Amino acid sequence: MVTIAINDENRKRLLAIAADLQKKSGKKINFDDVISYLAKVYEQDFRRPELFEQFCQPIAGVSFETLYAELIMERKRDEQRTGTTR
Secondary structure, three states, rough: OOOOOOOOOHHHEEEEEEHHHHHHHHHOOOOHHHHHHHHHHHHHHHHHHHHHHHHHHOOOOHHHHHHHOOOOHHHHHHHHHHOOOO
C-alpha cells in the first residue's frame, strides 16, 4: 500500500465518483477502486485513435498561432488564479 497526497477538491471529486460507482454496483467502493476505474476509462479513451484524430484537426478560419497564443494566455490566467507558476 502506498499513500498519496491529494487536495481537498480532488478528494471530494473521488468521493462523488465512489458514491456513484457504489450506487450503480451495489458494492462497497474504496479510493483504490475509483482510481482503477478512472485509469481504465482513461486507457479506453486513449486508445480511440478516431477521437485523437478529431481533436487534432485544424479549425477552419483560425490560425495555429492564434490558438497557441490563447492557450498560453489561459494557462497564465490559471496560474494567477491558483498561485502556481512553472
